[in-house]
Amino acid sequence: MDAKQYTTHDVEDMLRAGHFQPPTDLRPVLHQERQTNRPPLSRLAAVAGIGLVIVALIAGGTAIALSTQEQAATRVDYGVKAVYEARLIHPVEESQSVNGILLGVDWVYADWNQVLVAYTAHGQVEGDWRVEADVVSAAINGRTVDPPIYSMGFIETGTQSNIATLDLPADLRNTDSIDVEVVLDAAVVNYYTPRDQLPEGMSPLDVLRTGGGEATFTLNIPVTPGRVLEAGKTVESNGYTVTLDDVVLAPSMTTADLCFDVPDPVTYLDWHALTTFSAGRITAIGDTSTPYEVGSTVSCTHVKFRYGIPLDRDRYVLTVNELYGSEIPPGGPLTTDDLPIEDIRVRGPWKFVLTD
Amino acid sequence: MNAHRKRDLLNDWYHNGVTALYNYVAYRVGDATCANEIAAAACQRAFERIDQYDPRRGNLNAWIFGIARNLIRDHFRAQAGQPAPLSLEDLPPIAGRGKTPEEQTINAERFRTVVRLLDRLTEQEREVVALRYGSDFKYREIAAALDTSTDHVGVILHRALNKLRDALNEEGGPDGR
Numbered sequence: 001m002d003a004k005q006y007t008t009h010d011v012e013d014m015l016r017a018g019h020f021q022p023p024t025d026l027r028p029v030l031h032q033e034r035q036t037n038r039p040p041l042s043r044l045a046a047v048a049g050i051g052l053v054i055v056a057l058i059a060g061g062t063a064i065a066l067s068t069q070e071q072a073a074t075r076v077d078y079g080v081k082a083v084y085e086a087r088l089i090h091p092v093e094e095s096q097s098v099n100g101i102l103l104g105v106d107w108v109y110a111d112w113n114q115v116l117v118a119y120t121a122h123g124q125v126e127g128d129w130r131v132e133a134d135v136v137s138a139a140i141n142g143r144t145v146d147p148p149i150y151s152m153g154f155i156e157t158g159t160q161s162n163i164a165t166l167d168l169p170a171d172l173r174n175t176d177s178i179d180v181e182v183v184l185d186a187a188v189v190n191y192y193t194p195r196d197q198l199p200e201g202m203s204p205l206d207v208l209r210t211g212g213g214e215a216t217f218t219l220n221i222p223v224t225p226g227r228v229l230e231a232g233k234t235v236e237s238n239g240y241t242v243t244l245d246d247v248v249l250a251p252s253m254t255t256a257d258l259c260f261d262v263p264d265p266v267t268y269l270d271w272h273a274l275t276t277f278s279a280g281r282i283t284a285i286g287d288t289s290t291p292y293e294v295g296s297t298v299s300c301t302h303v304k305f306r307y308g309i310p311l312d313r314d315r316y317v318l319t320v321n322e323l324y325g326s327e328i329p330p331g332g333p334l335t336t337d338d339l340p341i342e343d344i345r346v347r348g349p350w351k352f353v354l355t356d
Numbered sequence: 357m358n359a360h361r362k363r364d365l366l367n368d369w370y371h372n373g374v375t376a377l378y379n380y381v382a383y384r385v386g387d388a389t390c391a392n393e394i395a396a397a398a399c400q401r402a403f404e405r406i407d408q409y410d411p412r413r414g415n416l417n418a419w420i421f422g423i424a425r426n427l428i429r430d431h432f433r434a435q436a437g438q439p440a441p442l443s444l445e446d447l448p449p450i451a452g453r454g455k456t457p458e459e460q461t462i463n464a465e466r467f468r469t470v471v472r473l474l475d476r477l478t479e480q481e482r483e484v485v486a487l488r489y490g491s492d493f494k495y496r497e498i499a500a501a502l503d504t505s506t507d508h509v510g511v512i513l514h515r516a517l518n519k520l521r522d523a524l525n526e527e528g529g530p531d532g533r
Contacts, residue, residue, distance in 0.1 A: 006524040008517040015489040018467025020448040022378035023392060
């Protein structure tokens with residue numbers, strides 16, 4: 001008699017019959033890893049390019065030593081890598097000491113799309129204590145701008161290095177230089193305090209913070225020019241119209257502003273565009289776009305391409321492959337269950353060919 | 357959303373969501389040491405960078421799974437793109453579902469029997485199976501995570517289950533079929 005054969009339903013039942021058991025608390029795993037002098041991220045980071053960003057300044061000159069780790073770090077963002085390798089960045093030697101933490105700005109860069117500020121915080125700490133610093137506020141030419149939501153870097157026990165990014169306001173593009181003020185907030189933190197050593201009332205995952213404080217840096221940064229491409233074009237596909245309002249090419253990033261018909265203005269609060277930008281054989285994929293105008297029938301969104309697209313080409317192609325709307329509760333999600341994001345998707349493509 | 361609110365959210369997530377994350381990672385890498393390290397690294401990175409989490413770009417769970425996915429990709433890159441063959445000895449500890457110890461033991465064995473075959477799947481198929489059965493993602497959540505359609509997710513999942521079924525029928529399972 002033939003043996004009974006498994007069905008796909010059996011397979012599903014078997015997959016649902018059990019699960020893998022995580023360690024009771026993943027944090028001791030981290031703790032143990034560090035005690036063996038093998039930072040858990042080190043091997044991964046070396047491959048990922050999220051490496052240590054410590055900019056070694058060569059005293060008295062503008063030359064910058066690019067270590068393997070630094071080059072790896074710039075792989076996180078191909079636009080940053082491009083300006084880094086093209087030596088368009090400007091070394092800075094400014095540092096301030098705040099309650100035992102040395103905060104320093106290592107280099108800066110600005111172009112028509114963004115401002116980069118590379119900084120390092122360093123302190124003498126032991127065990128699980130680490131030094132951290134974040135940009136808590138920033139101003140360009142006296143005008144407050146949003147603190148960076150995108151930054152990269154790496155933390156090791158006593159040093160944190162980061163490259164913070166700020167959007168350059170459009171009306172400052174044609175200036176030779178800008179004055180940037182950044183406020184860094186540094187602290188010594190401990191993510192991994194053993195449960196039995198936590199102050200009463202603290203959650204095991206609360207972060208202990210001590211020391212540090214704020215330091216303000218005022219930086220004059222030359223603006224590297226970019227290029228504005230002819231835009232204002234409209235393309236229709238699949239019954240929807242997309243208008244390309246603006247394309248700005250700059251050495252560290254290209255940006256595009258798009259406006260389009262809103263397929264469902266009632267239900268969907270945020271509309272985004274999945275977009276690529278090509279120059280010859282180079283194709284850059286856009287970040288998740290940021291809606292900047294939400295109307296009842298038309299929505300506009302800002303797309304960033306974090307690549308060093310060459311500025312000197314005579315033909316570029318921007319393709320909107322898809323529009324999608326996401327329903328997000330006002331004020332953001334309250335719990336992780338709050339956000340079964342119901343996307344509505346409209347396939348394109350909407351293709352814009354931009355020539356001189 | 358301020359930094360404290362984000363950290364509260366992350367604390368809540370850790371207590372409720374870390375098992376799903378761990379299972380996703382374990383399904384993908386199949387090795388206890390790597391799963392521990394990658395899941396821990398993903399949590400560490402999430403806690404270190406929670407200030408950078410932007411709710412407008414997606415929910416917290418998706419953000420953390422995105423971190424884990426990148427770490428897994430890096431892990432495979434370090435292995436020259438080839439996931440190592442699964443070894444029963446290296447699998448993370450397994451728990452069977454059920455009301456009685458006997459039922460749990462049987463179910464743990466059934467689970468072990470099928471997950472040891474995950475290396476028969478392509479990386480894409482294993483990703484979808486990991487999200488679906490390891491982390492209990494819905495089709496549309498998988499589609500959003502992989503930037504594809506729910507129909508495509510269904511096709512990939514169907515193909516993956518067929519492969520696992522065929523592998524089970526070739527090798528025989530715990531039921532002695």
